[in-house]
Amino acid sequence: MRTAADPSAGRPPPQARRTRGARRTRRVRRSAPPPSWALLGVLLVVLAGVLFVGAYANAAFVPDRAQHDDGQDRVPAEVVNGGPIINAADGQHRSYRLPARTVALTFDDGPDPKWTREVLRVLDTHQVKGTFFVVGSQAARHPELVRELVAGGHEVGVHTFTHPDLTTLSGWRRRMEYGQTQLALAGAAGVRSSLMRFPYSSHADAIDDRDWPLVTEAGGLGYLTVLNDTDSRDWALPGVDATVANATPAGYSGAISLWHDAGGDRAQTVAALDRFIPLMKERGYRFTTATEGLNLTLAAAGIDHQVTGNPVASGAERWQGRMLVWAVQGADRTLTLFGALFVLVGVLTVGRTVLLLLLAGRHARRRRARDWTWGPPVTEPVSVIVPAYNEKEGIAAAVRSLATGDHPGGIEVVVVDDGSTDGTADIAEGLGLPNVRVVRKPNGGKPSALNTGVALARHELLVLVDGDTVFEPDAVRRLVQPFADPQVGAVAGNVKVGNRDSLIAKWQHIEYVIGFNLDRRLYETLRCMSTVPGAIGGFRRQALVYAGGMTDDTLAEDTDITMALGRAGWKVVYEETARAWTEAPATMGQLWKQRYRWSYGTMQAMWKHRRSLLDSGASGRFSRRCLLFLTLFGVLLPLLAPVIDLLALYGLFFLDRTATVVAWLAMLAVQFLTAVVAFRLDREKLGVLWVLPLQQFVYRQLMYLVMIQSVVTALTGGRLGWQKLRRTGLRPTVRAGNG
Template identity: 85%
Template sequence: MQALLPVSMAEPSRQPPRRGRRGRRVVPPPSWTLLGVLGAVLVGVLMVGAYANASFAPDRRQVQGGQHEVPDSVTTGGPIISITDGQHRSYRLPPRTIALTFDDGPDPVWTPEVRRVLDAHRVPATFFVVGSQVARHPELVRELAADGHEIGVHTFTHPDLTVLPGWRRRLEYDQTQLVIASAAGVRTSLIRFPYSSYAASIDDLDWPVFNHAGDLGYLNVLNDTDSRDWALPGVDQILANVTPSGYSGAITLWHDAGGDRAETVAALDRFIPLMKERGYRFVTVTEGLNLALAEAGVDHRVESGLAAGPDERWRGRMLIWAVQGADRTLGLLGWIFVAVGVLTVGRTVLLFVLAGRHARRRRAKDWAWGPPVTEPVSVIVPAYNEKEGIAAAVRSLAGGDHPGGIEVIVVDDGSTDGTAEIAEGLGLPNVRVVRKPNGGKPSALNTGVALARHELIVMVDGDTVFERDSVRRLVQPFADPQVGAVAGNVKVGNRDSLIAKWQHIEYVIGFNLDRRLYESLRCMSTVPGAIGAFRRQALTYAGGMTDDTLAEDTDITMAIGRAGWNVVYEETARAWTEAPTTLGQLWKQRYRWSYGTMQAMWKHRRSLTDGGASGRFTRRCLLFLSLFGVLLPLLAPVIDLLALYGLFFLDRTATAVAWLVMLGLQMLTAAVAFRLDREKLGVLWVLPLQQFAYRQLMYLVMIQSMVTALTGGRLGWQKLRRTGLTPTPSQPSASAPS
């Protein structure tokens, strides 16, 4: 399934370069520097998101170190540890004194609930916050500080600090300080390390981290009792865990984030009045430390929550914007991923149901368009510098087996390579060569139509080779008087290179399978320039070919559909064309197709409000073109982007499975399309490779086309180089695959 590629774009056509119209500028070629800068910015934003989501934060180590380097006075001391110039001191809260401390917040759901309980009981608490969460919810920290609660550092991404180098640890502390400064306007001297608990648990791996934080001016805060509320043990057990023995003072550890904290809130609501009844007072950690110092006769008072400077606040605000911007970007990408999935699945279902029904109906034994069409046919071949393929193309057309006869008109549009002489030199009796000054493909086609003797008109590109029965099969749908135009089946003739194989797959899936769908919905948007048939009456009613867009085939098809004619697909009428063999040539071709289609959509937009056949056709046509031809290819890069992001920063197994599911869906659609088109399945081995190069090129093509359209520019024509590799129907490689 080429759901992630531009679909239903106009088939290749040719016209010479021309200047931009007055009042419109020609858009310069794509700026790779600009694309590179935008890509780098996006990657940077995603890296910020990955960092804020702790993708670079190591989990808690499993190996426990010994306690040979940790002083006994620390492991047997209190939960507040001050380290200055290598000197360490431990402090405990005075008896009947409790400091409520909360880790891992702020959380938009549970922090307000905890705050509500604290306010109801009029007690303060100390919140050790995770910096990335502060960046996401600065208003919560601002409200805590305004209510008199104390703020402490709990690192920025909650890593195991024992495995981080010193510079990274300091970065964790400094970034958290910055976001606290921006959110609450204060600095804090308190720090609690992730995965820390009691003083007795400090080992030789932890001790350097404590010393480093002390050298930076922090007070290390541990706890006396641990609620273990993260394990959801029940309210009664939480109360038992946090209640200090006797009347000793305690720093109690709770959590206001990290999961469902309903038990925490309920236990807190019971714990506070219970401790007050026992004569306890509630303080912040700093208040408790100052009480302990006063009782010890120390003439010193610790200050925390000092006002932050304007520079810190500004830098913190920038960090908050970066994290929130990354979160919003990831959220937007997530929604786009869902949208792409819905569009992809929806398109797949429509293809399977409607295209499959179309194929079954056509293959029924009693299927027929009506009585055989034997009217003579005029074939128009616009040619501009087509010396490589014009002889093979004209021979294949002149030798067709249509019983009514075939008139071939080669309109040489000012070629300078001898194209007209080659066509004339074939000496075929039913071939006329007309020369005209260079005026563009629409002008050449209109000239050919004016000179044509017959009412049924077939239009062919000058590098396209028809099978012997293609003209006859192509005009059979005109047995139905409601049919105004017929799209044929375009095949890639030069399938030797990898790029050509990818295009062969795209033609079968993205073009031919879609035409079955669009015929069923009566909203065919493009009769390909390589092989298409028209009633002269329909062409005249639609105003003929115009040069308003670079996709004149899409333009005329939409005009015919709006006029009330049916546009159908005849799969048995095959034409072989030469596909670009280099990425540069492919870029030029697809850039022109996609931009031309956007031009045609814009040109016919006003008929959306028309009544009758015009409005019905336009609403269907533009809806499906917008969804599957423009929106899906524009959004599809998110699939690859999130796949890469997921492999590095999310669940790799889940990411790989999701990507393989999408590939499997594409393979299934491809198999169905190839079977309906009676193509060999062997070439599908290159489809997985298509996901890593070809698809990305199509993304860039669509993005550049959209930029060109939005800036109001006019894309100059870029003729592709032809090598004349298109096989003739008589060659085995060009025969219809079984």
């Protein structure tokens, strides 16, 4: 009885019949739109802007500024000895204290989603209003809290946008800090503020010659500088009793009291406030906001002037403020997303590395064991199909290497000239090799040429190759040995880069060894091989026919047919000892064309076979494994990998540089480890790996852009034409056979 797994069966297995039906899809039209460089450029500019906003809004808080003592020679004595509210407008300077038995509770560094609300709860319980000096970036992140403060009758003031040491900034940077905070207030609650408190400021008697210009500059901009009389020092977490004691003014003097509603755990602050407010009320104190207390002082002095702490912002300021709020929130979400993607890329990279080290290593050890065999030696004759279109530079070397192979059963070479205009067919015929046939046909594309060659081939074992590939003498013999296993339908050979002199060729050599051959060991072990390379692939005729033959449904006919074979229940294996040498693209432009076609063609094949995910039997099992690995490691990982470099660049400028460099080097070390393992398994020299670090700066970026363009083309329904690479005719030095 013959079974579906038996290649001699008289009828195809059910999966094969289903696969053939699935392959009757609409053919891809070949006209190609120009790459969307303008769109890509706009996206990069927008992304750069978002990251800059994120970098600015996320400027790190520092525990304290560097200590300095610049003296007080230029600070007026009445300011040093005056009150905590300073008006330095119009070139004059006046300072004010709050009336006796009056306290203004002021809070710095918020708003904070947790602790600001806890502080408000205590203030509302005791019916007290406070003055909140907000950090602009925090106000933009939590505009609803600013609205709650204003709606509740509390006062808001400016505490800069990123909480820097203002004495270290230039004038325009300081004005930017003030202005962006004002916009954040306008966007969040529709108000402005005339109150300013500098980060790291203290009492009036602590102002020195380095601080005084900040006060006069703020006065010129229309701000009242608000310092403090008492500092609760809650930031130091001294305990509730000490916090209350620190905030309590001497005697019955008025005081502006400094607290914090953000910047860490403020549980002690909340508990101390809950005790401090009733205690001060028992002593006869009243609580006001900073401007309310100033107005009381002005009225007591007979000055007919009232200060408005939070005037209404103009319509233009509110719109600009909303834009700022959206920009900061968008930047935060983008950075959060990038952080999650960074973790995802790390997990995928490490997971892939672990799989490769474990399974690919086991595959190599099993194949190299002395007792390993595919079965009885395969000595059947082989037909080699060479589709050729304008391959005059390399066709002679390719055909000669195939025709003179040492396979004992004999080799028939069928060169299918697909309408070449450069004399390719004449060159092949001129070789005068007795086992070479040249077939001429009108141009119809590579799949058409392959199908023609298969139809004309005399033998059941077929080798499909590219017209520019040079085989080692024993490559055909070794490639067909796995067909001793009747379940094997196709065999992937080992493609080597022959022109390794240039830097770009060395990078491709590394990629071939790691990304292709090492992966094929993994995918064979998992029974989900997705591609038998067009440069060197062996097929059983019956398997090829069962799968529907070559089609031009996609640009990656090799991936398409391999997936069809897997769905049909055939085993697809990798034979590392069957080596063929190819000429890799020598320029970035040629490389781009080749990889763009590969990437886009692979996505087309994935889309074409997507419905097989729901199939039962061999088709479904293969598709679920194959499409999962292709999605994770063939599309998602390359598409997201730029996050590593983007965050590394971002970190060098805006984050901890040491941590950034260490993280980037760790990822490079993982890649280097993978490369060493791959080169050892493939018995390649390690010397070329010195270019691996350089690969991260140019070659990888090119591959990123190729993948992005391929995805954009796929999502927009763009069409891509066949790409013909220009060959130089450079021939590799082929190693001797493997014995």
